[in-house]
Amino acid sequence: MKKDEILKIDRNHIWHPFTQMKDYEGMDHIVITRGKGVKLYDIDNNYYYDTVSSWWTNIFGHNNKHINHKIRSQLNSLDHVIFAGMTHPYAVRVVELLRNFLPEKLSRFFFSDNGSTAVEVAIKMAFQYWQNIGRVEKTKFVFFENSYHGDTIGAVSVGGIDLYHKLYKPLMFNSYQIRSPKCYNCIFSKQKMTLNADNGCNAECMDQLEKVLEENNGNIAGVIIEPLIQCAAGMNVYNGIVLKKIRELCDRYEVLLIFDEVATGFGRTGKMFAFEHVDVLPDIICLSKGLTGGYLPLALTVTTEEIYSAFYDDYFSYKTFFHGHSYTANPISCSAAIGTLENFIKKPIAKYKSGMIYFNEKVCSLKDEPYVGDVRYIGFIGAIDIVNPYTGKSYPEKERVGFQIYKESLKNNLILRPLGDTIYWLLPITVKKKDIDNIFLKTKKTINNVLERYTWLKN
Ligand SMILES: Cc1ncc(COP(=O)(O)O)c(C=O)c1O
Incomplete structure (x- = not known):
């Protein structure tokens, strides 16, 4: 198909996700036709740095040789098969490989097909666990302000971003939202930190969680x-001490702890999983996105034998977990996951450290730019808040500075997808220093070009 034909059908018939289609209509549309490493290429052969790893999924860059090979050979054997009452070697191999990276305690694997379903499964599993063991009053969930766990209604019910979630309130189940840790603007006046740095923090911000659990623990499931x-x-990076405190509180008040590692898993934070930075284990973990290296939809909700055994009984006890999706454990997706995990076995995440440190230094170096408010980073994720260089304050929301930066980035061979006025990079772990240099040069150029248009906002 020619570019014009593609765009005509796209404009007339396709409704894109997380997109105000009126904005989209007014843009120069990019038709991506191929990818290699950290770059995507359009139909006219222009390149774009994929600094968002194609919605946080891509791990080893596009077109990874080993994953390609795994998918290709899978096509010669099995396309798909019902996963209720059947199994196949591809799902089993995913589990076998993943067990090399997960702690012993997390030993039961439930497949689904995207991040939101991994979360739905976790919520229903935690809920039913308490039902099955006779603690029927434990039905509610606690989540954090500004959290995001996906777009299905269960995941939305534990989401804390008003822009995405508030409208759907009448559809949601009731949950407890509590204050989230905000280390870059600590309300307890602790020094800014990254990770476990000792800045005198005792996770004081979790006092609200403690209160909610204390007052309602009888009815809280997770x-x-x-x-x-x-x-x-x-990209709100917070102190690992907070997770230790949450684990301690969950144990004290008999509440299950669910870690959503859909975005943080598979090397993104510099370790295979984010929880490894702090050595705190959840009762249930949700995995997706990077599980297939960014190739195909697949997800896992992994839990303990203790939770699993609460569902294991005679059929007429009605303790079965009645949950499943048509494409559960799809063999082609499993093969992409096998390729991904084998890549991590051949070259463990620790071996990517020098690129990560180089990237972290680049992010830090932006601290001195007049338009940068806060700087945050962990592993291969970095973010800056854009502020008005004249006043040090945020730009008025109606200026949509982040959106202007997005549009400008596309003119500079870069895909930035700011969250509000926060610019972030979430890079594949294989990114080369030369590409990091280019990405930062292009990012600075993009931001400067846009902010020049706002000099009238000097006061
Ligand atoms: C932490 C987290 N959980 C869940 C999801 C939902 O994943 P999906 O978009 O695959 O449904 C996302 C997506 O960005 C996420 O960041």
């Missing part, structure tokens, strides 16, 4: 959190 970094919140 707490769900994105460990160490709330990504959609604007």
